[in-house]
Amino acid sequence: MGAGHAHRLYRHGHSPVHRLPPHCKLAAVLCFVVVVVSTPREAMWAFALYAVLLGAVAGVARIPAGFLLKRMLIEVPFVAFAVLMPFVAQGERVEVMGVSLSVSGLWGAWNVLAKGTLGVAASVILASTTELRELLLGLQRLKLPPLLVQIASFMIRYGDVITDEMRRMRIARESRGFDSRGIRQWGVLGKSAGALFIRSYERGERVHLAMMSRGYAGSMPVIDEVTASRAQWARALALPLSALAVCLLGWTL
């Protein structure tokens, strides 16, 4: 309990980015990513400018570079895929250090790498400056169906509980001498997954009964309504708007 009640991805702080209302941040990140994806890939300088913009946001949010980079490791599988592209794509070929590579494949790899990395960085900044509860409120403010938001909130609240349950089952298995090395152990693991499902489902039924006994009638009470002033919207949209300017330059130049 000493670790606080925030999720592992959140980085506590009091920067201007932390203080922005969550739905402004969500909208800003979404618009930014759309702008990035619709930029022509030949405008390499535009992507450098986007990276500078994101770096500025991270600086304002006081997120250390090391923290950001470590989180971005999640995209490593795509880097591997992108590296493969120049070898398998068709079209005219170019010799780079004695290896024949496809020109369009190189462009494609660059395209996926640049846009994917910027998208991941934007999402990481969003997740590290916004608390989970706020994110859900933001999704609700952005008019996601309330039922979907409720399901998502239950998933997030109980995700750690279920993961911990799975961890305890693993410890119980291993303390009884279980060692999973190959396909022959799948039967035990399948039974564990089945038991985990039953426990999750029964927990869901108990949670539902507990909610009913406290007066749940299909919708969650709204305790803290988040609102955004015009100035906050302007500050949040500064990122996608400046990105849009870069994108338009990229199309015209």
Add this chain to the structure above:
Amino acid sequence: MHVPDGFIDIPVSAATGVIAAGAVAVSLRGTRRELDERTAPLAGLVAAFIFAAQMLNFPVAAGTSGHLLGGALAAILVGPYTGVLCVSVVLLIQSVLFADGGLTALGVNITNMGVVTVVVAYLIFRGLVKLLPGKRGSVTAAAFAAALLSVPAAAVTFTGMYMVGGTTDVAAGTVFTAMVGVHTLIGIGEATITALTVGAVIAVRPDLVYGARGLTVPLQLRVGGRLVDAAPAPAPAPAAAPPRSSRKVWLTGLGVSLVLAGFVSFYASSDPDGLEKVATDKGIDKEAEDHWLGDWPLADYGVEDITGARLSGGLAGVIGVGVTVAAGSGVFWAVRRRRNSAQSADSAGSGESWKAAGGAESRAEKTV
């Protein structure tokens, strides 16, 4: 399998986003039938289970391991609507929180991994359960086959999306072979894990498995040494569905189509599409003649006398949607009138009054 940003271009991402949003909307309605008012906590907990189960590593050999994707498992354990919702929520959270899968590619990811896997798996599962004898073993076998085919089906869908809106020109055959080949292998693992898990749940709580609901044996009582069927519990009356206006659905659909046709087509690629390109490259189109409507004002998706290819294309799209909607509504209206008159003719139709959406849904259930 999570597609990052920039992999699929904006028009295709937008189109798949609309498909995903539609599927989620349909599932939100359908899941109330599967779970009634317990929807939020139960679907949330099942989503948490899918999320956790994806972290459960199944060792294959020599240090490599695989994990569950969960679409087929969710469909069989909790039903197709709840399954789509759970997997979609997991994908949404993974994208927003964990940066796993791009935000703009969310539509692609949900359509592929949430909708296609769940729907394919559930259809195959239902079909096989109907065919096989009604025993527990056949549920497990059907689960195996459903999960086995659902993963390559998603790979095929992805290849289709990639062909239409991919940002690199890797040959279609290469992508298809690689994707389907790899995902058939993944599908075997997925199928084994799914069948084992479903089997484990059926052994303990068969009442929880949505796909095994038809297999419950009626309760029998031993009265004076003889087995007598117990009186069936009175089935709860289905809650009356609130009357919904088809007008709202119709107007929303019209609005979305107009926006898509008018604005999104601005961004659509002006290059010839794949088939046209192949045709040009291979010289197939030498013999192709222009369509017999080739010189009417809307030919080639553009409006004559309007300069600017994008504006003209958008306008043509809007006009096209208008014409299609008018024609479609006309057909629908005519069919409904005929049905109504036919029904009122045969003794006021014994409670089977025609409802625009309800009728279609109940018939769909019978065929599944």
